[in-house]
Amino acid sequence: MSVDTAVAHDVAEHTAGEKQAWTGAKSPFKSSYGKLMMWYFLLSDSFTFAGFLIAYGTLRFSMKAWPVPDFVFSLFPFTGDAKMPLVFVSFMTFVLLFSSFTMIRAVQEGHRENRSGVVKWMIITVIGGAMFLGCQAWEWSTLIVKEHMSVTTNPFGTHLVDGVYLDDEHGHAYAAGAERETFEEGSSYLLHKHEGEWTQRSYEVTSGIDEGQIAKQEFGPKAFGALFFFITGFHGFHVLSGVLFLIIIAINVASGLYVKRKNGYEMVEKMGLYWHFVDLVWIFVFLVFYLL
Numbered sequence: 001m002s003v004d005t006a007v008a009h010d011v012a013e014h015t016a017g018e019k020q021a022w023t024g025a026k027s028p029f030k031s032s033y034g035k036l037m038m039w040y041f042l043l044s045d046s047f048t049f050a051g052f053l054i055a056y057g058t059l060r061f062s063m064k065a066w067p068v069p070d071f072v073f074s075l076f077p078f079t080g081d082a083k084m085p086l087v088f089v090s091f092m093t094f095v096l097l098f099s100s101f102t103m104i105r106a107v108q109e110g111h112r113e114n115r116s117g118v119v120k121w122m123i124i125t126v127i128g129g130a131m132f133l134g135c136q137a138w139e140w141s142t143l144i145v146k147e148h149m150s151v152t153t154n155p156f157g158t159h160l161v162d163g164v165y166l167d168d169e170h171g172h173a174y175a176a177g178a179e180r181e182t183f184e185e186g187s188s189y190l191l192h193k194h195e196g197e198w199t200q201r202s203y204e205v206t207s208g209i210d211e212g213q214i215a216k217q218e219f220g221p222k223a224f225g226a227l228f229f230f231i232t233g234f235h236g237f238h239v240l241s242g243v244l245f246l247i248i249i250a251i252n253v254a255s256g257l258y259v260k261r262k263n264g265y266e267m268v269e270k271m272g273l274y275w276h277f278v279d280l281v282w283i284f285v286f287l288v289f290y291l292l
Contacts, residue, residue: 032263032266035266035269035270035273038270038273038274039273042273042274042277045238045277046277046281049231049234049235049281049284049285052227052230052231052234053231053284053285053288055227056227056231056288056289057288057292059221059223059227060288060292063221063223064158064160065157065158065160065218065220065221066157066158066220066221066224067154067156067157067158067188067220067221067224068158068186068188069085069086069289069290069291069292070085070086070188071085071156071188071190072143072156072188073085073086073088073089073139073290074086075088075142075146076088077138086290086291088135088139089139089286089290091135092132092135092136092139093282093283093286095128095131095132095135096128096129096132096239096278096279096282097279098128099124099125099127099128099129099132099275099279100275100276100279102121102122102124102125102128103121103122103125103271103272103275103276104272105117105121106118106121106122106125106268106272107265107268107269107272109121109265110265110266110268110269111265113259113262113265115253115254115256115259118250118253118265118268119250119253119254122246122249122250122253122268123250125246125275126243126246126247126250129239129242129243129246129275130243132239133236133239133240133243136232136236136239140229140232143228147190147192148191148192148193149225149228150225150229151222151225151226151229151230152222152225152226153219153222153225154219154220154221154222154224154225155190155191155192155219155220156188156189156190156220156224157188157189157217157218157219157220157221158186158187158188158189158220159183159184159185159186159187159188159189160185161185161205161206161207161208161210162182162183162184162185162205162206162207162208163182163183163203163204163205163206163207163215164180164181164182164183164203164204164206165180165181165182165183165201165202165203166180166201166202166203166204166214167201167202168181168201169192169199169201170194170199171194171199171200171201182206183203185207185208189201189217191217191219200216200217201216201217202214202215202216202217203215203216203217228289231285231289232285232289235278235281235282235285238278238281239278242271242274242275242278245271245274246271246275249267249268249271252267253265253268
């Protein structure tokens with residue numbers, strides 16, 4: 001065997017050994033780079049939401065005067081002042097979860113390379129996301145305009161003792177001999193603005209250590225309004241971003257941009273991961289804000 005032949009043989013063996021040892025070109029977990037990066041993003045985003053919700057839960061259980069969700073979120077559009085605790089937010093949740101189902105159908109049609117099916121189900125998903133944002137806008141406007149809640153003012157709260165009101169809901173003293181409204185510890189109250197001025201009701205404690213003491217209702221914890229608008233707004237921003245991306249991707253699908261790739265419309269699948277994450281986060285927001 002000549003020297004050149006021997007060298008060529010050694011090089012061939014070395015190259016074959018390298019090919020057997022090198023696995024860097026393989027996709028981890030049989031996922032593409034794009035889907036893996038999406039999972040990394042969703043994992044980091046979940047830590048952010050977890051921090052916000054843990055902070056809210058910590059404050060909520062450290063204050064006795066925290067507002068009761070059944071009392072705060074009890075209005076429904078076009079029903080006046082009728083009390084329907086948590087019905088509207090339950091409708092919002094159903095709309096968002098249904099949009100998650102339609103997103104699943106869009107991904108399924110993508111795996112079948114059915115362009116028209118993908119576009120149809122993505123449009124329905126966009127409608128569901130837009131409906132959720134519209135519901136959230138109504139909820140915010142009701143709390144801000146009608147109930148006068150803000151990031152610094154919280155008119156909602158709960159009583160810490162039993163008592164009897166000394167004036168009516170407009171802040172006027174009861175007439176002599178008139179039956180006065182009573183309340184129990186833990187019952188909710190709401191302060192209103194009347195002609196630009198806050199209406200605060202005075203009351204007399206009828207049980208507890210300071211029985212007989214005359215006092216006035218105080219605003220609820222400021223943290224409630226600040227955390228509510230910040231956390232639900234942060235989630236709403238995710239939904240809005242998702243709706244915009246859904247529209248862009250649906251347009252690309254309809255234009256045939258992804259047809260040549262023949263990868264089961266992977267871009268739609270990556271968008272589906274994001275949309276399911278947004279829906280899952282809302283379940284935890286719903287649990288913490290509206291049920292605890």
